[in-house]
Amino acid sequence: MPTPCEYTMYEFVRSGPPTTRTYLTSGPPLPTCLLGREGYLNLPPGCFRLEREVFIQAAASLRVAAELPCAQFLLSRRSVRRFKPDPVPLDLVLRALDLARHAPSAHNRQPWEFVVVRDRGRIEELSRIHEWSSPVARAPLAIVVLADTRQAPDSYMQDGAIVATYLWLALHCVGLATVWIYTLNKAEEIRRIIGAPDHLFPVAIFPVGFPAVEPKPRPRKELKELVSLDAYGARLPG
Ligand SMILES: Cc1cc2nc3c(=O)[nH]c(=O)nc-3n(C[C@H](O)[C@H](O)[C@H](O)COP(=O)(O)O)c2cc1C
Secondary structure, three states, X not given: OOOOOOOEOOOOOOOOOOOOOOOOOEOOOOOHHHEOOOOOEOOOOOOOOOOHXXXXXXXXXXXXXXXXXXXXXXXXXXXXXXXXXXOOOHHHHHHHHHHHOOOOOHHHOOOEEEEEEOOHHHHHHHHOOOOOOHHHHHOOEEEEEEEEOOOOOOOHHHHHHHHHHHHHHXXXXXXXXXXXXXXXXXXXXXXXXXOOOOOEEEEEEEEEEOEOOOOOOOOOOOHHHHOEOOOOOOEOOO
16 A cells, blocks of 8 residues: 555646646645646646655656756857848847846846837947947847836846846747847946936847857856855865
């Protein structure tokens, strides 16, 4: 007889709309790693009364399975500096911005705004702000991420960097390519080009388009060079 399970009476359904609802009659809440995209379990139908060990194993393998697409997504992002001439549908850009606005921020102040620049004159000007900004001129449009120094005087840099990172990933998510263009010492000039007020700090410019190239991954430092355990400098074994 299997040991009675802490987790009883789940009805597992394959991913997608369930024919039977997943529910819990006793035991602690389901670990989120067991939940599929729609909040349903990714197990064959009809698995009831999973014994605890089996449950834990299933959780572990599902966690791996769930991580794979996320990891592939993160690892496949690149800085893209050449774009196809095809216009970028505004709704795709707005979808990415709509995802990006879910970025976290200090006190949830969300001190950011975005300027979508389609005007060629302004795009050309933005492409000339410094020696690494030329990718902007090759894109059909650009997005300037602005952080509000009045709303978040103590955290606008971090909040701005997080939302910009979200935006980069969100653009990747909707199939658009981009690269972060450095802005820090060109704030005034960028504000002038896009007509933004002084309290908005341009955190990043993203030229946006469909990718015309597939850049190879750039090298990264090894994990063991970066991680300490418990105290700084206590490196991972091996
Ligand atoms: C804060 C920041 C500023 C950057 N500024 C520029 C830039 O001005 N021009 C540019 O071509 N790339 C810029 N990049 C892109 C980096 O060069 C790129 O992310 C890095 O080489 C790693 O390549 P990957 O993004 O393809 O992984 C910037 C990236 C970050 C995060």
